[in-house]
């Protein structure tokens with residue numbers, strides 16, 4: 422049995438909490454895409470751990486696997502592992518030999534491309550972790566894989582091909598002098614000239630390879646997971662980011678470079694789609710919507726300077742008030758930057774699209790408590806575009822930006838003692854909130870597995886464990 426966790430919006434749906442709750446039954450938790458662009462906070466036995474690469478399950482004694490669909494920065498991985506060791510933990514983390522390696526030059530190139538794009542206001546607002554450039558090299562058949570770090574001859578050959586190209590890109594295309602670039606601007610732990618130096622990279626990455634081998638961390642991912650399953654173990658597949666920034670199904674080009682949707686779980690672990698499909702696929706939904714950075718958001722309330730497009734957002738006094746209310750109640754400020762997130766009503770065309778792309782068998786709806794106290798809760802039920810009613814989002818981002826949300830209204834629900842609700846179960850959820858949840862489940866033709874009613878792991882109403890679904 423597998424359970425696959427997928428973000429159905431823009432990536433801040435509270436996947437971590439649900440992985441925690443339902444991961445309890447899992448023996449292995451495998452991430453299938455992304456890299457250290459995914460920040461998550463894990464609270465375990467009263468201690469807080471901030472991680473970006475180590476799967477949260479590994480802190481709780483599960484085997485954490487970084488699947489072949491991931492891009493792995495070994496420097497980040499070992500920093501996180503060392504920090505966990507210092508705090509007395511000994512997490513069991515395995516890395517797929519087929520996963521691609523993020524090199525320091527990828528981070529430099531990520532930053533340089535964003536700089537160039539920002540001159541034309543088309544920057545994606547990436548996390549600067551080198552994610553896009555690493556996936557580009559994977560698709561361009563010039564990447565370095567984790568398995569290559571274990572074989573010095575292969576590593577030499579791979580670097581000999583790719584590094585001169587990258588140097589030429591910086592010097593001849595961008596016209597920049599490597600010596601004049603500051604490593605701090607790119608968050609790399611070597612100087613910029615070293616980031617583009619074959620010998621320096623060879624020494625550093627060979628050492629990472631030796632450590633991976635000494636600690637027995639590398640695996641043939643699909644075969645490893647299949648063996649575990651054959652022994653009767655339970656596997657959870659953990660998606661990072663969300664459908665709205667999926668490279669195929671998101672708001673291209675304002676996307677990440679991988680597939681957070683459920684298909685990514687098969688490709689990114691090496692277990693087939695039938696295995697993923699025999700299990701549960703859980704769409705994580707926030708009871709409203711948030712987005713960081715630019716791009717369409719037809720149900721947006723209020724306006725965030727520098728992020729909301731000129732025509733976007735309900736900028737009426739009431740719209741601004743609601744935005745502030747939801748943002749403050751939900752703590753919708755970036756964890757690292759403190760920047761306010763854009764907020765809006767739930768967007769059903771987007772959720773229908775997410776459910777179609779991933780085939781959700783069930784849902785976990787978070788932040789239901791955040792909306793408590795509002796007289797009316799609205800939902801963008803459909804869009805109107807060029808006089809037509811749309812049930813799902815159009816395929817181009819430009820058309821999506823032109824869509825006007827058509828709303829449905831629900832009576833609001835009161836503020837209650839949510840921890841009591843979490844203990845008592847689904848029937849204790851206020852009736853109007855149950856109606857809202859019922860609507861979402863019916864529209865997406867999926868069961869409700871869980872309802873998040875507060876920030877903690879214990880503030881979750883578990884309706885059905887997806888491992889039993």
Ligand code: IMP
Pocket residue numbers: 431432433458459460545546547548549550551552553661662666675676677678713714
């Ligand atoms: P990249 O993944 O660093 O290339 O960034 C591409 C886009 O994905 C940017 O808009 C990022 O803000 C967004 N993004 C990447 N990772 C996350 C995440 O974990 N949560 C939310 N947004 C993310």
